[in-house]
Amino acid sequence: MQVTFCYHSDSLDQSFYNSLPNNNQSHFIRKSLSNLSSFTEGTLIVGGDLNVPLIPLIDSSTGHSSITQGALRSIQKMLKNLRLVDCWRAMHPADREYTHYSAIHKRYARIDYIFLQQEHLGAIQKAETGSASWSDHGPVTLQMDSPRVRPTARSWRLQDSLLLDPSVKETVSEELTSYFALNETDDLPATTIWEAHKSVLRGTLMRLASQKKRESRKHMTDLLTRITTLEMQHKRSHL
Known part of the structure; x- marks a missing residue:
């Protein structure tokens, strides 16, 4: 059975963090991820707007970021400790794609992510980014197999x-x-x-x-x- 997860930064009904602050992101990520360290069962999926391109060289149209290299390494280390992998990058290792456009800086960047624990990467069927049709952020979609989800019988209802x-x-x-x-x-x-x-x-x-x-x-x-x-x-x- 396939299940699909979609993260959109401006969605009103999402069940995870909306957006990180524009500065001191590493501190906020450290605080947030520390709450996930107790998750020892099931499949951990984390999605959100990190407000930072993890690999500026390919995740930003300018090739660089205002975030210091030390802060970037700290964020990457925290994700690695929880074995969390960027699903879209795992499926598109060499591609350049963006999820946000800053009209002020006239710069594109990929700052919206869905992370999955490394041991579950084999369940991924598809990871995509979508167009920013009604916001300055584009959605990120992850489709994966789940052995625990069973289809329910469909019933027709009058619209x-x-x-x-x-x-x-x-x-x-x-x-x-x-x-x-x-x-x-x-x-x-x-x-x-x-x-x-x-x-x-x-x-x-x-x-x-x-x-x-x-x-x-x-x-x-x-x-x-x-x-x-x-x-x-x-x-x-x-x-």
Whole structure:
């Protein structure tokens, strides 16, 4: 079973630290990671905005960072002691990609991370960074296998928003009119016709919901593709 973790610096429903301060990051990281030292069971996953490129040469468009080399070595040592590995870098050892753009400094940097303990790296299926579509930070996504997660049975529920769509109401009305016109005969009991119409109505709503979902996904994909293209063009101008 695959599970996906997504970290976004400006997400409102994340379950880990939002963002580190703009200075003295090593002190804050030391304090935060010390609270994780007691985690001796299960799989430890840490995500957050460190506000620092761990390898400035390739994690910053300028090739350097305002963080001192001593502070960087201290952060890297703390991560190493907990056997925490940068998942995206593990999957993209030589690539250059960024998650944040500073308009003030006109600089790109990769400062958003998801870390996984080294012994669990084999479970990673995919690690990606996304486009900054509604924030100055882009999301980081990790997909991995989990033997403890089991898929649950899917159940369909009516989306109330469908009933507010005039085109949906028109289609449902036409389908029901056609159904009763074809099936209201003396050969079929009224109770059977009435019970069967529920399945017809459900099938119609499921089809319409799937259609609207495909249209919405296509619209979203087109927008993200456009954003990604413009973002890549802007990033290349800073390389």
